[in-house]
Amino acid sequence: MANPSQSIEAEASRPIINLVALKTVCSSCNLRELCLPVGLSREEIESLDELVYARKTVRRGDSLFRAGDAFRSLYAVRSGCFKTRLSGGDGRDQVTGFQMAGEMLGLDGIGADRHACDAVALEDSEACVIPYAKLEEFSRRFESLHRHFHKVMSREIVREHGVMLLLGSMRAEEKLAAFLVDLSQRFAARGFSPAEFVLRMTRGEIGSLLGLKLETVSRLFSRFHANGLIVARGKRVRILDLVGLRQLAGRSS
Amino acid sequence: MANPSQSIEAEASRPIINLVALKTVCSSCNLRELCLPVGLSREEIESLDELVYARKTVRRGDSLFRAGDAFRSLYAVRSGCFKTRLSGGDGRDQVTGFQMAGEMLGLDGIGADRHACDAVALEDSEACVIPYAKLEEFSRRFESLHRHFHKVMSREIVREHGVMLLLGSMRAEEKLAAFLVDLSQRFAARGFSPAEFVLRMTRGEIGSLLGLKLETVSRLFSRFHANGLIVARGKRVRILDLVGLRQLAGRSS
DNA sequence: GTGTCTTTTTGATCCAGGTCAATTCGAGTC
DNA sequence: GACTCGAATTGACCTGGATCAAAAAGACAC
Numbered sequence: 126m127a128n129p130s131q132s133i134e135a136e137a138s139r140p141i142i143n144l145v146a147l148k149t150v151c152s153s154c155n156l157r158e159l160c161l162p163v164g165l166s167r168e169e170i171e172s173l174d175e176l177v178y179a180r181k182t183v184r185r186g187d188s189l190f191r192a193g194d195a196f197r198s199l200y201a202v203r204s205g206c207f208k209t210r211l212s213g214g215d216g217r218d219q220v221t222g223f224q225m226a227g228e229m230l231g232l233d234g235i236g237a238d239r240h241a242c243d244a245v246a247l248e249d250s251e252a253c254v255i256p257y258a259k260l261e262e263f264s265r266r267f268e269s270l271h272r273h274f275h276k277v278m279s280r281e282i283v284r285e286h287g288v289m290l291l292l293g294s295m296r297a298e299e300k301l302a303a304f305l306v307d308l309s310q311r312f313a314a315r316g317f318s319p320a321e322f323v324l325r326m327t328r329g330e331i332g333s334l335l336g337l338k339l340e341t342v343s344r345l346f347s348r349f350h351a352n353g354l355i356v357a358r359g360k361r362v363r364i365l366d367l368v369g370l371r372q373l374a375g376r377s378s
Numbered sequence: 379m380a381n382p383s384q385s386i387e388a389e390a391s392r393p394i395i396n397l398v399a400l401k402t403v404c405s406s407c408n409l410r411e412l413c414l415p416v417g418l419s420r421e422e423i424e425s426l427d428e429l430v431y432a433r434k435t436v437r438r439g440d441s442l443f444r445a446g447d448a449f450r451s452l453y454a455v456r457s458g459c460f461k462t463r464l465s466g467g468d469g470r471d472q473v474t475g476f477q478m479a480g481e482m483l484g485l486d487g488i489g490a491d492r493h494a495c496d497a498v499a500l501e502d503s504e505a506c507v508i509p510y511a512k513l514e515e516f517s518r519r520f521e522s523l524h525r526h527f528h529k530v531m532s533r534e535i536v537r538e539h540g541v542m543l544l545l546g547s548m549r550a551e552e553k554l555a556a557f558l559v560d561l562s563q564r565f566a567a568r569g570f571s572p573a574e575f576v577l578r579m580t581r582g583e584i585g586s587l588l589g590l591k592l593e594t595v596s597r598l599f600s601r602f603h604a605n606g607l608i609v610a611r612g613k614r615v616r617i618l619d620l621v622g623l624r625q626l627a628g629r630s631s
Numbered sequence: 632g633t634g635t636c637t638t639t640t641t642g643a644t645c646c647a648g649g650t651c652a653a654t655t656c657g658a659g660t661c
Numbered sequence: 662g663a664c665t666c667g668a669a670t671t672g673a674c675c676t677g678g679a680t681c682a683a684a685a686a687g688a689c690a691c
Contacts (some may be wrong), residue, residue: 141671328670344670347671
C-alpha cells in the first residue's frame, strides 16, 4: 500500500470530507480516558500524537468510508456520532452500531483490506485518522499499545455478541429498553447526563439496529412514556425510571 | 472427518478435558491452509510449532471454556465442532456461532481478561491451545503473524456483522437458506462435500443462532425438502439445489 | 437386545409485531 | 411568517412465526 500520508492528502481534495490539521493531540485530548490512549503511559500517549496526526470532518449524512473502499486507516470518533451500516444486497439495510466520541471505526476493514460496511455521520462530526500501517508499526514498538489494541478489537467482538443476543432472543420491549440503558451508560461515561439526552438517530435507524420496524419503535416510545419509564418528545428523551428500564431489558419472556 | 490422532485414544477414559502432548505440529498439520498459519512463511510456521504446544480434548457436551473463566489462551479447533453461546441471564441462551476445524475460539476473552461466552463441544473434539501471552510475544517478533492475527480478529467482526444482518433483517426462510449455504461453503473449504453433510447441531441450536424456534427450523427443513431444495433426514442433509438456496438467501422480502 | 431420554416432526391455534394508511410534527429555507 | 419535506405518531388490520400439544424417530446406556 502506498505511503499513507500521500493517500490521505489525495482524499483531502475530494468534496464533502475535509482534512484538517490536528490541533488537539492525543496527549491533551479530553477523550483520552475513553479512546485509544486508555491505559497507556504518559510517554506512550505522546507517541500516539505522532501516530494520530490528522482529522476528517464529515457532514451529516455523508460517509466516513463505504463498504468496498480500500482500507488504510482506522478512525476514532472525535466529536459527533456515526452509524455503521451493512447493505443486504437488495436495499435491505442493517445498522450494526452507533459510535460516539472516543469509539473506534473501521476495524472490520483489516481482514480483507477493504471496508466491510458504511460509516455514516448522523450529525456533523469529526474523526481522528489512524493510519493502520503506522499503528501496526507502533504497536510492535510499544507493548501496551499492542495489547490495548487487541483489547479494543476484542471488545468490539463482545459488543456484537450483545447485539446478537438482543436481536436473536429479546422481545421488542426488551430490545428498546436495553438500547436506552446502553445509550444512557455511554452518555454518562462521556460526562453527559445519563438521564436526559438527544437521540442522533431516527426511529427507523434504531429499529434497524434492533430488528424492528420504525412504527414499532415509535409505539414503544409512546408506551414507555405512558408507563412512566421515560419522557419522549421527538429526539429528546428523558429517562424517569432507569431501574424499571433495566428490569425490562433483563427480563425473560 | 478430520484426521484421528491415535495418541488420544489412551487418554479418552480420563474425565472431561485432557491435556495431551501435541504430536502434530502446525508445520505438518493438515489444517495449515485454514488455521493460524495461513499466509505465513515456512520458518514462521515452524516458530508456531513452539507457540502451539498442547491440545485439549473435549467430550461432546462439555465446555472448552465458560463465560467468566479467566482468559489465558486462544484455541484453534483441530477436530470436531463447537458452538459459542451467550447466556442472557434468565435461561435465555443465544448461540453466537458454530466453529469447525481451523477456526479460532476465545477472541472475546482478550478485552476483559475473562471469557465472555461458553464454548461447548457439539461432538467429541480437539482444540489446539495457543497461550495468549506467547502469541503476543511472537507477534511482536514476526510481523506477518502480527498482521495475520489482526486479520483473524477483524474477520470475526465481519462474520458477526453477517449474523446481525441475518438476525435483524431476514425472514425465516432466508435465514435458514443463508445458514445452509454458509455451512456448505465451510465444508467445501475443508475438503468435504459441499452438497452432503451431517449437522452436528440440533434444530434448537440452529434456531438459536438464527433467532427462530426449533419447530420453525424443523418446518423449514420439511418445506425445503418438499420444494426440492434439499433432502433432509434428521441430521443428514443433502443439498439438491444450491443455486436455489442462494437465491432464497439473497432475496428481499 | 430393552428401556429411557432426547430430538424431531407435525398439527392446531394464537398473538407480537409487521404492513398499510392517514395525520401531525418539526427543522430548514425562502 | 409560509412552504416543504422528511420524521414521527397513531389507527386498523393482517400474518409469519411462536406456542402448545402429541406422536414418532433416533441415540445411548445397560
